[in-house]
Amino acid sequence: MPLTVADVLAMPNLELRLLAGRDGLTNQVRWAHVTELADPVPWLRGGELVMTVGLGLSADPGEQVAYVGRLAQAGCAGLAFALDERLSAVPPAVLEEADRRAFPVLEVTGTTPFIAVAEAVAQWHADERIRGERRTVAAQEAMARAAVRGGAPGILGALAAHTGGETLLLDPRGRMRAARPDLDRDWHATAIAAVAGGTADRRRAIAIDQGEWVLSLQSLGFSGPPRGWLALWCRGPLEWHVRMLANQAACLLAIELIGAHRTRARAHAQRAALLASVLDADPASRASAAERLAAVCPVVAPPYEVMVVRARDGAHAALADAALDALADVLGDPATEELTFVCPRPDGLVLVVPESSPRHGPALYDRIAAVAGREVAAGACRASGLAEIATAVTHAAAIAARGRGYGHVDDLEPWALLRDALDPAGASRFAEAVLQPLREHDAQHGTALVSTVHTFLDCGQNLERAARRLRIHRNTLRGRLRTAERVSGRSLDDPRHRLELWLALSLGELVPPGRQG
Structure with missing residues (x-):
């Protein structure tokens, strides 16, 4: 909460009186500063309550008007005079210009020294800092509880509630995953465009000014490419406690995403063991093995796109984590992603995904290479049922073994022509x-x-x-x-x-x- 000129007037133990500029009482006071310079603007930063006994104030009304104008244009909060033998009354030209510019002019009366005003303002900011820290700690605790109880939506809701803004969770490609509250879609489009268009940097937070409001975007994750993005829409400028809360929310969301990734990894490891029973079966028993797999393991409806991804350095098993993230990013549907297969094999990482037009393969290949941070090659083949997956893996692996990017059997193997010619x-x-x-x-x-x-x-x-x-x-x-x-x-x-x-x-x-x- 900012300190205003009205708040300074209401402070106890300070004898202050408003002389002009009532419409500017909401001006924010960052500091109280004494100066007798005729033009103190080069030494000011804005937000100051300037205090003076009038030594630098010219007797010329035109200069007096210019003096008030310079302070107002410099962003000062107001002007306070202490009247004595040097200046027994504030000149009318000063008061008129102050009213015209909605620039508060105060009188420091009684026994109130300038130092008392400066100390009171400084003490208020010190106390506000402590109050802000307490509010921040309370908000951090609320977000931690929300993370345990409500996951990512709970974190977003707590951040929105304690910053007075709106929040949005995006996946690495800029697609919306959750929003709290689900109200204003206009700024959502700005956030999505910033991520999808590359405005948002991979490993840092950015702020995009939108008039009185600010859009803050922060990448999620502790290493490697971002696992997603946190967008916060709130009134500007971004206060320190808002940035701190956004940072904690980003950390909690990253932990949540990593935890979800590990849970998915365990589930896919179990599915991979079941698929291996089909891949390792001899040709005569593959049909029965596929039937057993379908009976105990939910799968997407055929046909399938079967991919084999190989790392150039031979570390095929290390691609599994990257493939899980790539599936979530490319498929864009958690329910479908849960029904796919990710199975490490000696000749490469096997992925079985629903066939689509266009094929998922090229996008999966690009995303796996980006997430894994290494050179990979991939081959793909169509399978019209579970029993054909083993044969499809053989053909896809032969394409991947060539080590030349991504290739599909239908585009590269002459045998595909014979297949299409056979009944x-x-x-x-x-x-x-x-x-x-x-x-x-x-x-x-x-x-x-x-x-x-x-x-x-x-x-x-x-x-x-x-x-x-x-x-x-x-x-x-x-x-x-x-x-x-x-x-x-x-x-x-x-x-x-x-x-x-x-x-x-x-x-x-x-x-x-x-x-x-």
């Missing part, structure tokens, strides 16, 4: 026709002809290498392959037969998933 039902019938004899033999006799042929072809028909991978003797492998040729009716020496077997065995993994329609 899924027809491809399934082809694979069934080629592999059915081998699968039935394996089921009846407990053999592993399908996996044996698959490994042999994947190893480029190299007998020694395939035997090592299968961990069997090469003669055992020869025997299995002869049985496979007899059961399937296809010779592994015939290029056409090898192609049929290889396509039937590999089409599901070589061709990217997510075919439209």
Whole structure:
């Protein structure tokens, strides 16, 4: 609360009387200062109650008018005269100019010395400082209680109540997350534009004057890019206690956001463990693993955009925290973000997000790189269901391993062209026709002809290498392959037969998933 000329007039033990300038009684008094200079303005800063016995006051009425005008234009609060033999009455020209300018002129009467007025003003400011500190401490305690009871909205409400203003919480990209009270949207647009347009600096607070009001913007977080922004709209200028309360609110909000981040991280770690069961399942059991995942873990509706993000320095696990912040920023919907997957894997960080147009991938890639503060590469692939996620990860990881920014399988892999040319039902019938004899033999006799042929072809028909991978003797492998040729009716020496077997065995993994329609 500022000290006004009216407050000084009402102070006990001071004998002061108003002579002119009644309309200026609300002028704020910052200091009481004695000067006898004819022009003290170069030594004043504004807000002073100037006290004089009139030694510097000219006898010329025009100069007297100019004297009052200079003090008023310099922002002084008022002028006080002590009348004695030198000046028995305040000149009429001074009083008339004071009334015209709404500039209070006082008389220091009785036994009140100038020093008593100066001390009274100084003591009031000292006491006000103590009162302000007490109010600030009470407000800080209220904000701390609000943080425990109401989280971020409670903090915003307490700050608004104790500053007489309005508050707003923005995410790192300038989108509104909460406001207290929810009244005036005009200034909200100014705050959002300042953050989204880059006016607000990453690691500092700024104040934007808006006439009688001030918009204060402060970044949230203790290191790295901001986790959000606190906007405070209140009457200016910003007092010290308002800045202090805004700083504490920013700290409490940062702690709240960090706590929410850690809670989300724990929830996503549990979801990642469930997704890993699908990614680690063999191709034959992925469908059943996906069904189990859907039964115990809520997910967004397919189709999905599956991303694999790799750090150039190999620290893929360190990207998880950055990815959580990036998901919250890019998706902009906490409910949707909670249903996504963030799963660290040896070949990169896997993200499964809802497919959108345009794709989320490029924005996620940019935001993860910015938050993590390191060079990353990312690949993406479409999956039309949970059972296709493992295959999509394989293709996305191959794109990310190239180490050239962000790329999507549909834009880069020739196999995507083959996928779009194939009829899924027809491809399934082809694979069934080629592999059915081998699968039935394996089921009846407990053999592993399908996996044996698959490994042999994947190893480029190299007998020694395939035997090592299968961990069997090469003669055992020869025997299995002869049985496979007899059961399937296809010779592994015939290029056409090898192609049929290889396509039937590999089409599901070589061709990217997510075919439209």
